[in-house]
Amino acid sequence: MRWKWLFVFYWKRLLKSKLYIGASFSFFLLLAVRFTLFFTDPYNMESYGDIPHEVFMLVQIVSLFYIVWFYLLYSNELRYGVSSWFADGYRILLEKMSALLAVHALYQGIMLMMSCGVFSIVYLFVGVEPSDLYLSLLRFLAVYQFGPLVLTVLYGVIIALLLETKKVSFFAILLVWILTGPMTTELFIDLSKTVHARDWASLLFIGKHAIQRAYDSYIGFEVDRGGEWKWAAWFLSLVGLALLSSIRFTQTRKERNAVLKAFLVFPFLIVLTAYHSLQTNTKAFTRADQTTELEEYRQMKQETKADLRYRIQSYDLSLHGSRAVVRVALSQLETNRPTFQLYHLYPLHSIEADHQPVKFTRNGDLVTVWLPKRTSTLTFSYEIVDTALIPYTNGRIVLLADRAWYPKKRATHMYRTYEYRVAGTRAWGGAFTDQFFPDETYTFTLNVDGDVLFCNVPKRGTVYRGKAQAVTLIKGQGHQLVDQGYEITYPADWPHMAERAPTVIHQMEKTFRHVQQIASTAVSSLPNKIVFSSFGLSSFLANDHLVYNTNDLYGIDQYIMEQNFYEKILRLSVPPKGSRIMYNEWISLATRWLMQKNDLPVIDWSSKSEWFESQPSSVKKQIEAIYQAFQPLDVDQKQQCLRTWYANMDDGWTWDRIFEMMQEVNGVGGRH
Structure with missing residues (x-):
């Protein structure tokens, strides 16, 4: 009964507090300002999945x-020592703490639902289709808005228990605010960018690893x-720290x-x-x-x-949870040491040949x-x-x-790195080695649990079966539509794709035909299965699908005019020839x-x-001369x-030969 009375008492105090209500109102006011800045951006960007990252700065501000x-509330109560007037004074102290925590959590729960409602309305307004994205948005806000703000009551109470009304308490508040806020990873970015998802140091901050990026396709x-x-x-x-800090207020040894x-x-x-946190942290954003x-x-x-003296006839892949079993049928084998490409971070438990375990080595x-x-x-x-x-x-x-998520017939690693210089500074780049696929196709049979959003191999009954150069499988958050015979898969945060798809497809077809006028392409026509994404994926072109x-x-309708x-269409469809620079x-x-x-x-x-x-400077001069000769044509x-x-x-x-060729073309064109 007393706890209920305390709950009502603190609820009324909270609603009458200009500081608390003002801070809460400021949260939504600042959120409205951020939305205004986002939608009035002259560049008209559409990173709608990343919009919720705005709450990090707001949570940091409001939490102070x-x-x-x-x-102030709790230290003033401790100053007068009202709890010591009663025989169960320490119990009253704990009940006050728990009631205050419950009141604050309830209010923050209301703010959470309001925030989720605001973001949802914005998403619906801009055209983001209803999906489980909205539920995951609620979960995101619960972790990064509700969670950190609920903890602020414990920060205030602990400082009050330890320092009471001492002047140094405000310095302690400032220090706690800086070290525990969601912006800590940006404030100490040199440290946070070296922390892995499953390092113990990742427990020291409650925010994201990179606050600007909140969503991946x-x-x-x-x-x-x-x-x-x-x-x-x-x-x-x-x-636990609050309990330990309150121990000096106990009145009996039993307490x-x-x-x-x-x-x-x-x-x-x-x-x-x-x-458990370290074991289940994702590495997607670190x-x-x-x-x-x-x-x-x-x-x-x-x-x-690598020894590739063998031929693969078919694959039989079984994916259940995280367990993968892949049966590779060989039509020809001319070696006892065949080499396959398989992602080195995937633990390989065993390899069997005709149901008998065999040895293997990994490099x-x-x-x-x-x-x-x-x-x-x-x-x-x-x-x-x-x-x-x-x-x-x-x-x-x-x-x-293009990832080695199943055994492939390859002689290279899945990813290659290279070195180059920019403005005299050494830099490193990299790319997946399977940007262009071998011509041979294999028969794939996939038995996959869960909901599959996309697979380039057609579904036949309960399995996916068909011929392909390689397989792409997506179990994720997204949408699909069919337009002009093209099966289009796109991220859940992309708006108005039904209206934009015809324009995008037309431009891609037109550009691909233009590319074929100047070079031989890796595929003869644009495949009818296309997977779009904003971030997180690589790009490649196979016979049956384009990623x-x-x-x-x-937005994709604006991007196709950039x-x-x-450049990407060219790199996807035209295989490299000659030297890298050329x-x-x-x-x-x-x-x-x-x-x-x-x-x-604008070109x-x-x-x-x-x-x-x-x-070298001599080569630079030759290249510049070629650009100058090319432009007026x-x-x-x-x-x-x-x-x-x-x-x-x-x-x-x-x-020199290229420059001569351009002069010859210019001369022929000039005579005509």
Whole structure:
């Protein structure tokens, strides 16, 4: 009965507090300001999935006022020592703490629902289709808005218990506010970007690893059980600290012993929840995990020994949860040491040949099988785990055809790195080695549990079966539509795709036909299955499907009018030839020709490829001369130059020869 009275008492105090209500009102006022700035941005960006990251700054600001109010409220009550007037004064003290926590949690729950409602209305207004994205939005806000703000009552109470009304308490409030807010990772970015998802140091901050990025295509918001377990660990730590801080207010030895006994349980619970947090944290959004993984590839030897004297007839893949069993049927085997490509971070439990275990060795992404005798089938059993390059969280995963998520006949690692220079500074780049696929196709049979959003192999009954160069499988958050015979898959945060699809498809078809006028393409026509994404995926073109990652904040209908769109279409469809610098400069000029062909108003003829700066000064002068000779040509002359350039491009093709060819084309055009 007394606790209920205290709950009502604190609820009324809260509603009458100008500081508390003012801070809460400021949260939504600042949110409205951020929305206004976002939608009045002259660049008209559409990163709707990342909009909820706005709450991090707002939570950081508002939490300071909450901590101050709770501190003032509780320290004033402790100053007069009312609890000591009663025989069960310490119990009253604890009831006050719990009632205040309950009142604050209830109010923050209301704010959570209001915030979710505001974001949902905005999403519906801009055209984001209803889906489970809205439910995951609520979960995201619960972890990163509700969770941190609920803890502010414990910060204020603990400071009041430890320092009471001492002046140093405000310095303590400021210090706690800085060290525990969701903006900590940005404030101490040099430290946070080195913390991996499953490092113990990740428990020191309650915010995201990178606050600007909140959503990845098909993976969803950065929210998982790891973040929820982390909040539980923080909550238990603060409750335990509050109990320990209040022990000096106990009035009897019995109360003191009871508190100490209760406190002994907390370390066990804190360690348990912290351990679960580390085990379930996703690596999808952590900078350190991605940096470490790419560094591993940089350290791998690019030149490797591989024995590919075999032919694959078919694959039988079984994916249940994280367990993968792949049966590879061989039509030809001329070696006892066949080499396969399989992602090195996937634990490989066993390989069987004709149902008998065989030995194997791993060198990066290459697996060498040691066969005692020739066989017709190999069965790989391994685990699909969450990694930076292939995130697997909340049951969502994007297994692209250019990733070695199943055993492939390859002689290289899944990812390659290279070095280049920009403005005299050494830099590293990288790319997946399967951007262009071998011509041979295999029969795939996939038995997959859960909801599959996309698979390029057709579904037949309960399994996916058909022929393909490679397989892409997406179990994630997204939508699909059919337009002009194209099956289009797109992220859940993309709006108005039904209206935009015809324009986008028309532009892609038109651009692809133009590309075929200047070079031989890897595929003869645009495939009828297209997967779009904003961030998180790579891009590649296979015979039966296209995965196109814009890596851009613009809407797809606006993006197709930008330079990056045309350059990416070229890189996806035209295989590299000749030297790296010559191919890239060809891409650079071909991109500008495509833009001119499509009557785009702004074309920068002066910029070169990213490899230009790393070239000797003599080569730079030759390249600049080629650009100067290319620009004044008309569209047809440019087309002829690019077609001749690509057709003859090999290791013996020189810049002087290209320049001469352009002069010849210009001379012929001038005479006509």
